[in-house]
Amino acid sequence: xxxxxxxxxxxxxxxxxxxxxxxxxxxxxxxxxxxxxxxxxxxxxxxxxxxxxxxxxxxxxxxxxxxxxxxxxxxxxxxxxxxxxxxxxxxxxxxxxxxxxxxxxxxxxxxxxxxxxxxxxxxxxxxxxxxxxxxxxxxxxxxxxxxxxxxxxxxxxxxxxxxxxxxxxxxxxxxxxxxxxxxxxxxxxxxxxxxxxxxxxxxxxxxxxxxxxxxxxxxxxxxxxxxxxxxxxxxxxxxxxxxxxxxxxxxxxxxxxxxxxxxxxxxxxxxxxxxxxxxxxxxxxxxxxxxxxxxxxxxxxxxxxxxxxxxxxxxxxxxxxxxxxxxxxxxxxxxxxxxxxxxxxxxxxxxxxxxxxxxxxxxxxxxxxxxxxxxxxxxxxxxxxxxxxxxxxxxxxxxxxxxxxxxxxxxxxxxxxxxxxxxxxxxxxxxxxxxxxxxxxxxxxxxxxxxxxxxxxxxxxxxxxxxxxxxxxxxxxxxxxxxxxxxxxxxxxxxxxxxxxxxxxxxxxxxxxxxxxxxxxxxxxxxxxxxxxxxxxxxxxxxxxxxxxxxxxxxxxxxxxxxxxxxxxxxxxxxxxxxxxxxxxxxxxxxxxxxxxxxxxxxxxxxxxxxxxxxxxxxxxxxxxxxxxxxxxxxxxxxxxxxxxxxxxxxxxxxxxxxxxxxxx
Amino acid sequence: xxxxxxxxxxxxxxxxxxxxxxxxxxxxxxxxxxxxxxxxxxxxxxxxxxxxxxxxxxxxxxxxxxxxxxxxxxxxxxxxxxxxx
Numbered sequence: 001x002x003x004x005x006x007x008x009x010x011x012x013x014x015x016x017x018x019x020x021x022x023x024x025x026x027x028x029x030x031x032x033x034x035x036x037x038x039x040x041x042x043x044x045x046x047x048x049x050x051x052x053x054x055x056x057x058x059x060x061x062x063x064x065x066x067x068x069x070x071x072x073x074x075x076x077x078x079x080x081x082x083x084x085x086x087x088x089x090x091x092x093x094x095x096x097x098x099x100x101x102x103x104x105x106x107x108x109x110x111x112x113x114x115x116x117x118x119x120x121x122x123x124x125x126x127x128x129x130x131x132x133x134x135x136x137x138x139x140x141x142x143x144x145x146x147x148x149x150x151x152x153x154x155x156x157x158x159x160x161x162x163x164x165x166x167x168x169x170x171x172x173x174x175x176x177x178x179x180x181x182x183x184x185x186x187x188x189x190x191x192x193x194x195x196x197x198x199x200x201x202x203x204x205x206x207x208x209x210x211x212x213x214x215x216x217x218x219x220x221x222x223x224x225x226x227x228x229x230x231x232x233x234x235x236x237x238x239x240x241x242x243x244x245x246x247x248x249x250x251x252x253x254x255x256x257x258x259x260x261x262x263x264x265x266x267x268x269x270x271x272x273x274x275x276x277x278x279x280x281x282x283x284x285x286x287x288x289x290x291x292x293x294x295x296x297x298x299x300x301x302x303x304x305x306x307x308x309x310x311x312x313x314x315x316x317x318x319x320x321x322x323x324x325x326x327x328x329x330x331x332x333x334x335x336x337x338x339x340x341x342x343x344x345x346x347x348x349x350x351x352x353x354x355x356x357x358x359x360x361x362x363x364x365x366x367x368x369x370x371x372x373x374x375x376x377x378x379x380x381x382x383x384x385x386x387x388x389x390x391x392x393x394x395x396x397x398x399x400x401x402x403x404x405x406x407x408x409x410x411x412x413x414x415x416x417x418x419x420x421x422x423x424x425x426x427x428x429x430x431x432x433x434x435x436x437x438x439x440x441x442x443x444x445x446x447x448x449x450x451x452x453x454x455x456x457x458x459x460x461x462x463x464x465x466x467x468x469x470x471x472x473x474x475x476x477x478x479x480x481x482x483x484x485x486x487x488x489x490x491x492x493x494x495x496x497x498x499x500x501x502x503x504x505x506x507x508x509x510x511x512x513x514x515x516x517x518x519x520x521x522x523x524x525x526x527x528x529x530x531x532x533x534x535x536x537x538x539x540x541x542x543x544x545x546x547x548x549x550x551x552x553x554x555x556x557x558x559x560x561x562x563x564x565x566x567x568x569x570x571x572x573x574x575x576x577x578x579x580x581x582x583x584x585x586x587x588x589x590x591x592x593x594x595x596x597x598x599x600x601x602x603x604x605x606x607x608x609x610x611x612x613x614x615x616x617x618x619x620x621x622x623x624x625x626x627x628x629x630x631x632x633x634x635x636x637x638x639x640x641x642x643x644x645x646x647x648x649x650x651x652x653x654x655x656x657x658x659x660x661x662x663x664x665x
Numbered sequence: 666x667x668x669x670x671x672x673x674x675x676x677x678x679x680x681x682x683x684x685x686x687x688x689x690x691x692x693x694x695x696x697x698x699x700x701x702x703x704x705x706x707x708x709x710x711x712x713x714x715x716x717x718x719x720x721x722x723x724x725x726x727x728x729x730x731x732x733x734x735x736x737x738x739x740x741x742x743x744x745x746x747x748x749x750x
């Protein structure tokens with residue numbers, strides 16, 4: 001796991017400046033503290049920061065092929081590299097390291113861009129062909145590893161994180177109005193966008209080619225969609241066997257590393273299942289890590305403790321107190337590079353710090369199981385609302401929602417309101433976005449705080465329409481649960497969970513996460529499992545519970561899914577954070593940034609300070625406004641490349657005209 | 666005292682943070698996305714305290730509360746009933 005940066009001139013001309021590449025690299029030192037390397041010629045500059053996990057001795061990058069025409073910088077893992085290497089050796093390729101990086105390079109040499117389809121893993125990489133003068137960038141299927149780029153001044157500039165792109169002199173730094181509109185709707189941006197104007201993210205499952213001055217972006221993988229007749233018509237036990245075998249194999253190859261691999265343990269089904277399979281099948285001496293909350297409604301400590309004593313893992317936990325969340329909110333945003341309507345990424349940022357202190361670099365997590373096997377309430381909500389939509393007058397059908405949202409329905413005073421709230425849009429059950437419109441409309445209420453300038457800048461852009469347009473033709477073949485899963489995977493998983501709650505907060509402390517449930521073979525198999533086995537009645541992840549049942553305590557399998565959440569208002573507006581929040585949110589600062597209406601923000605603050613139980617929307621609005629203000633300060637007003645310590649490259653390959661020797665610093 | 670005006674002022678100040686343009690008297694709170702369940706509870710608590718009425722759980726239905734007009738009509742009925750009692 002690593003960080004990559006690069007500059008490619010679209011037309012030959014002056015060579016790439018070594019200092020600029022170094023400046024880009026120093027911004028993301030956290031991604032690769034172990035080794036650094038640079039490649040330069042008259043057209044490109046590539047920089048690599050390494051977190052050594054495989055081939056600790058010889059894996060320093062950039063890595064080249066036999067005749068040094070191809071050069072690669074690589075962030076990630078191809079877990080099936082052992083098998084791929086064997087095939088490539090048979091085809092005559094010769095290797096000088098035992099790293100997976102070199103395997104990818106030779107696979108590209110052998111198969112061209114299609115090589116990405118052979119990779120099972122999580123990756124973002126760049127390959128430069130100095131003979132044909134072609135640059136190839138690629139990103140893994142679901143977007144576990146990040147890769148950003150922009151076109152500036154006749155150059156393609158790319159990097160694992162946006163802050164490296166901003167380190168190039170002259171690149172404009174500005175939050176993007178349309179992206180803000182999307183974040184205050186979907187909790188994140190849509191694929192391809194970032195929070196910043198003119199800075200793109202290569203979407204998951206895509207590659208990018210630069211050739212003869214043109215840039216081409218191409219999709220190579222699509223979230224799988226199978227029509228009813230293509231689904232697996234097998235007894236549920238046979239399906240369970242297939243899933244179990246594949247899951248064990250997905251874990252097996254994700255334990256490939258030359259350093260120890262630990263695990264995150266929330267006490268929920270997914271992370272407990274992964275930890276149990278690791279401990280039972282591969283490594284009984286497992287290190288696990290968990291998050292605790294003082295507030296009972298957020299805490300899963302009892303279940304974590306149960307799993308720890310059940311598996312006998314060496315467990316460490318952090319207490320995500322309101323002070324800790326408040327203190328680390330700004331630091332977390334620096335790494336996420338996206339406004340947050342939630343604080344849930346912050347405890348994960350702290351958790352990776354504990355992993356790092358424990359001397360570990362790699363952890364397995366249970367992320368992805370909810371999307372793949374149907375774990376979220378929104379899937380069940382969609383199912384109930386569709387059932388209800390067939391007879392909207394049958395209010396009893398809406399009562400089923402009480403099973404899902406017992407907590408909020410418990411108050412008899414709001415129950416009738418809530419029911420009619422979920423009845424909104426029942427007449428739109430044929431809308432492709434039916435499952436998510438209630439949630440997105442609800443979140444959009446936060447936009448009441450937008451300034452008139454921001455509203456004008458967003459203009460008539462319709463983000464729902466942008467989602468509808470991006471859906472493939474086959475989307476219509478999915479049932480209501482399948483559609484909801486698709487939207488959740490495309491938007492929330494790729495652009496929020498794997499980013500703000502995934503790579504960014506883990507790599508902030510040089511920790512690599514590995515996600516067995518997002519092995520593409522499992523995603524594909526699960527897509528062929530009929531929805532009824534995923535959510536049986538209103539029992540979420542039914543089939544996964546059957547698969548994991550034999551290796552877990554009964555209580556862990558039987559417990560209701562508890563969404564991972566963290567408190568907001570008391571973290572951001574009290575304790576040590578109070579003064580800095582007040583400074584960021586005072587009217588002058590709000591007006592200077594220009595995104596929000598200063599008067600409305602003041603009213604929101606007054607209300608939240610007086611509220612005993614702040615509402616969901618007001619809480620999200622606070623987190624959203626404060627995080628925009630902080631990002632504006634960090635990346636626009638006070639962006640400083642000098643604050644990061646300089647990089648002294650372990651290797652510089654300098655092939656610029658006039659520079660003849662490859663230098664080892 | 667104008668009940669509807671006071672309810673509107675409360676919503677504009679506390680829920681819309683000063684943005685009252687959308688709030689015509691027949692705009693549905695739910696359809697227009699003005700209220701969520703917390704906002705709804707805040708509003709009911711305000712109405713009970715400000716106008717000195719008690720609203721039973723069975724009265725908390727959209728027919729009584731979904732627009733400014735419905736809400737003020739309902740509150741005025743309750744106040745009238747209290748005055749008679």
